Amino acid sequence: MKIKHLIIACCFVAAFALICPTAATAQDIMAGHYKKALIVGAHPDDPESMCGGTMLMLKEQGCEVVCVYFTNGEGGIPGKSEEEAAAIRHQEALNSCELMGIRPVFLTQIDGRSEINKDRYAEMKALMDAEKPDLVITHWPIDCHRDHRNCSLLVFDAWRLGGYKFDLYYTEVMSGLQSLNFTPTSYVDITPVRDLKIKAYLCHVSQNLEGNVPKFHDTMEGLRGREFQCQWAEAFQKVIWNRKK
Ligand SMILES: [Zn+2]
Numbered sequence: 569m570k571i572k573h574l575i576i577a578c579c580f581v582a583a584f585a586l587i588c589p590t591a592a593t594a595q596d597i598m599a600g601h602y603k604k605a606l607i608v609g610a611h612p613d614d615p616e617s618m619c620g621g622t623m624l625m626l627k628e629q630g631c632e633v634v635c636v637y638f639t640n641g642e643g644g645i646p647g648k649s650e651e652e653a654a655a656i657r658h659q660e661a662l663n664s665c666e667l668m669g670i671r672p673v674f675l676t677q678i679d680g681r682s683e684i685n686k687d688r689y690a691e692m693k694a695l696m697d698a699e700k701p702d703l704v705i706t707h708w709p710i711d712c713h714r715d716h717r718n719c720s721l722l723v724f725d726a727w728r729l730g731g732y733k734f735d736l737y738y739t740e741v742m743s744g745l746q747s748l749n750f751t752p753t754s755y756v757d758i759t760p761v762r763d764l765k766i767k768a769y770l771c772h773v774s775q776n777l778e779g780n781v782p783k784f785h786d787t788m789e790g791l792r793g794r795e796f797q798c799q800w801a802e803a804f805q806k807v808i809w810n811r812k813k
Pocket residue numbers: 610611614713716
């Protein structure tokens with residue numbers, strides 16, 4: 569290649585990187601080849617909604633995936649008591665995890681009135697100590713739902729207290745309505761498992777989620793797919809902290 573052509577090619581690549589930073593810098597979580605992933609969502613249906621496809625892709629890669637429900641959805645069925653709603657939504661979560669072939673874990677927070685206090689910090693830390701994941705995914709912390717924020721902050725604290733033993737990623741749920749100001753750094757192409765993700769999501773029958781598929785999931789996962797050059801994708805932001813040892 570002549571020098572002139574090489575310079576032109578370099579300029580083209582640099583310009584492309586400026587125009588399309590995603591193409592130049594985005595990471596694929598699958599490249600991490602993680603051994604054990606914990607997906608921590610505030611309510612039954614949150615893990616599947618935000619990254620059900622990634623859970624399935626990780627599982628196919630050989631990663632042990634654990635779906636952690638922060639609450640049992642006690643506040644999520646109008647006209648039902650907290651106990652009644654929790655029983656229904658707990659079973660729906662079990663059905664979803666059985667369909668995906670993924671192990672569920674339930675924490676003891678209450679939907680709509682989750683807490684951050686000394687005991688709750690200890691509870692999340694104990695979960696991480698017991699499970700020993702090398703990857704944890706949870707809610708992006710800027711979110712309109714208090715339970716999502718609380719869940720996210722407790723996971724962050726457990727990551728710090730535990731000595732940063734796992735990679736921590738945040739992800740979005742219904743961006744623009746719940747997650748706000750979310751900017752991805754990482755993606756997973758979920759196209760091969762997207763149908764199963766939606767089936768698992770719809771196991772949460774009490775939540776009447778059918779309308780959310782075209783309204784939120786098709787638009788959000790379609791946008792992330794265009795950003796990551798595939799049909800459907802889920803998006804993440806890795807917590808980067810270049811700590812001094
Ligand atoms: Zn939620």
